[in-house]
Amino acid sequence: xxxxKTDGLRRQVLDAAVAIAATSGxxxxxxxxxxxxxxxxxxxxxxxxxxxxxxxxxxxxEGFRLLANAIEASxxxxxxxxxxxxxxxxxxxxxxxxxxxxxxxxxxxxxxxxLIQADRAxxxxxxxxxxxxxxxxxxxxxxxxxxxMWSVAHGLATLLLDGPLLKKLGxxxxxxxxxxxxxxxxxxxxxx
Amino acid sequence: xxxxKTDGLRRQVLDAAVAIAATSGxxxxxxxxxxxxxxxxxxxxxxxxxxxxxxxxxxxxEGFRLLANAIEASxxxxxxxxxxxxxxxxxxxxxxxxxxxxxxxxxxxxxxxxLIQADRAxxxxxxxxxxxxxxxxxxxxxxxxxxxMWSVAHGLATLLLDGPLLKKLGxxxxxxxxxxxxxxxxxxxxxx
DNA sequence: TTCTCCACTAGACACTGTCAAGTATGAATA
DNA sequence: TATTCATACTTGACAGTGTCTAGTGGAGAA
Numbered sequence: 001x002x003x004x005k006t007d008g009l010r011r012q013v014l015d016a017a018v019a020i021a022a023t024s025g026x027x028x029x030x031x032x033x034x035x036x037x038x039x040x041x042x043x044x045x046x047x048x049x050x051x052x053x054x055x056x057x058x059x060x061x062e063g064f065r066l067l068a069n070a071i072e073a074s075x076x077x078x079x080x081x082x083x084x085x086x087x088x089x090x091x092x093x094x095x096x097x098x099x100x101x102x103x104x105x106x107x108x109x110x111x112x113x114x115l116i117q118a119d120r121a122x123x124x125x126x127x128x129x130x131x132x133x134x135x136x137x138x139x140x141x142x143x144x145x146x147x148x149m150w151s152v153a154h155g156l157a158t159l160l161l162d163g164p165l166l167k168k169l170g171x172x173x174x175x176x177x178x179x180x181x182x183x184x185x186x187x188x189x190x191x192x
Numbered sequence: 193x194x195x196x197k198t199d200g201l202r203r204q205v206l207d208a209a210v211a212i213a214a215t216s217g218x219x220x221x222x223x224x225x226x227x228x229x230x231x232x233x234x235x236x237x238x239x240x241x242x243x244x245x246x247x248x249x250x251x252x253x254e255g256f257r258l259l260a261n262a263i264e265a266s267x268x269x270x271x272x273x274x275x276x277x278x279x280x281x282x283x284x285x286x287x288x289x290x291x292x293x294x295x296x297x298x299x300x301x302x303x304x305x306x307l308i309q310a311d312r313a314x315x316x317x318x319x320x321x322x323x324x325x326x327x328x329x330x331x332x333x334x335x336x337x338x339x340x341m342w343s344v345a346h347g348l349a350t351l352l353l354d355g356p357l358l359k360k361l362g363x364x365x366x367x368x369x370x371x372x373x374x375x376x377x378x379x380x381x382x383x384x
Numbered sequence: 385t386t387c388t389c390c391a392c393t394a395g396a397c398a399c400t401g402t403c404a405a406g407t408a409t410g411a412a413t414a
Numbered sequence: 415t416a417t418t419c420a421t422a423c424t425t426g427a428c429a430g431t432g433t434c435t436a437g438t439g440g441a442g443a444a
Contacts, residue, residue, distance in 0.1 A: 009422085025296040027219055031401060041424045043402085048422095052401065103354050104217040122360050143361045144373040147348065150357065151374060155347025156339065162295050165342065168314050169335045181336040182343060189381030201391085223432060233393045235433085240391095244432065386444080393438070400431065407424070414417075 010048045012038040014062070017055050022095030026056065026105055053106040056099050057114055060106065063096030064117035071124045079187035080180075082128060083153045087179050090157035097161065101154075125150060132190060145190055152186040202240045204230040206254070209247050214287030218248065218297055248291050248298040249306055255288030256309035263316045271379035272372075274320060275345045279371050282349035289353065293346075317342060324382060337382055344378040 016037040020029050031052055032042045049055045067089050074085040090097040099105060100118075108115045129146045130137070156179065159165035172178055208229040212221050223244055224234045241247045259281050266277040282289040291297060292310075300307045321337045322329070348371065351357035364370055 027296060030399090032399080040422095043425080044423060046402075101350075101355070103356070104219060108356070118356070119360075122356075126360075139363065140365075140369075140373075143364060144370055144377070147351070147357060147361065147370060148344070148374045148377050151344050151347030151351060152340070152378075153347070154351055154355070155343030155345070158293075158350060159339070159343060159346055163293070163346070164295070164300070164310070164314075165339060168311075168318075169339065171331065172335060173332075177332075178336055178339060181332075182340045185336070185340050185381050186344075189377050222430085224430080232391095234431095235394080236392055238392095238433075388441105388443085390441085391439095393436100395434105395436085397434080398432095401429095403426105403428080405424100405426085407422100409421085409423100410419105411421100412417100412419080414415100 009038055009040060009044060013045050013048065013055065014058055018059055018095035018099075020095070021059070021098050026099045026102060029055065031055075053110075056102075056106040057108075057111040059096055059099045060108065061111065061114035061117055063093060063100040064114060064121055066093060066096065067100070068117055068120035068124065071121050075124055075128055079128060079132065079149065079190055080183040082125060083149060083183035083186055084179055086153035087157045087160065087183070090161055094161060097157065101158070129190070149186060149190065152182065156182055201230055201232060201236060205237050205240065205247065206250055210251055210287035210291075212287075213251070213290050218287075218291045218294060221247065223247075245298040245302075248294075249300075249303040251288055251291045252298065252300065253303065253306035253309055255285060255292040256306060256313055258285060258288065259292070260309055260312035260316065263313050267316055267320055271320060271324065271341065271382055272375040274317060275341060275375035275378055276371055278345035279349045279352065279375070282353055286353060289349065293350070321382070341378060341382065344374065348374055 013034045016034045017029050020026075020033070029052075031045055034055070035042045035045050038044070045055070049058060067086070070085045070089045071082055074081040108118060126142075126146050129149065130142055133142055133145060156165075160175070160179075166172055166175075205226045208226045209221050212218075212225070221244075223237055226247070227234045227237050230236070237247070241250060259278070262277045262281045263274055266273040300310060318334075318338050321341065322334055325334055325337060348357075352367070352371075358364055358367075
């Protein structure tokens, strides 16, 4: 049971943490700072999250839920669309994505409810690969194709978010066009 | 000018930091801890690195130098080999790689000597792409292909290093075979 | 000898995460 | 109504951190 005020603080802390992660990165998130931003004592957040890793776990769960939703919604549109959905999620939810992909901040295995959401996202990709390859394909090939698609999407997302890709490429008029182009290349090499 | 003893401490600190990054991640690296490991006072490392970011910059420069060497050495072997070289570098130099790809630890632009090494690696990839596409290809296509190859390599490297890829895939008998398979898929879609 | 770097030490400061203990409030129970 | 009790906090303390400032010892040059 949790009162309105409780959920209020929990939400405030979460939102503050996600915002900090989006602008300055997750490492800058501090228990005392989020408490300060919420206007409560430095120990108040502990009541809702246990410790610092608990905040990261809560952000991860929320992020993986959103990611799984986005990916599942794109399955009917094919492999390229899933890849695009992954990258667009990362760009649209910078704060969440940065936390989700940092296993050192909180190891997912310790937070089963977050792990469930992560599995939803993975299974959607995995299923789509087996559908395309056919049920009777070898497991090694399914593994390789899954790893391949995930690598493209994840690599592009992280390079766009925190990497020097855009800076190095120099002139990129339309990022969405670049994402679509890369996603199409990836999916074409899987159907062939 | 730097004495043997000076370089000794600098090396010791760097090695300790890389080792910590490889086992526990860069965030665990502490000025006081590396000083303790080297058997000097908590302020000694400041003389060589200025501040904490300076250690990360030194690790980055060293890492990018090694990466550029590996990639340049693989250019004659083709696109797939470059992709494999990138992933193998990440696995073989876990500590370096983790630091290099974390722009929040030290922004490369503030450390020109590190930036030079990073550019060496990027240019090797970029050149190979233009060689394959031909000099007269459109810049957008060259950009997309470069982003694409980099994404595959970087995505696979990060997923293998810190991501849940292997855990999720379940049974992967031979990691090197998986890397080779993914690299071949990537390079095949660029030559077609 | 004196001067002056160089590599390092020592102490302090503000900041952090977290443990332990106290307090106000509202609901349930006797 | 009076008492109990859990919830949602506050306050205070502690060890650990990065880093600023101020020393210290020793080697080479004048």
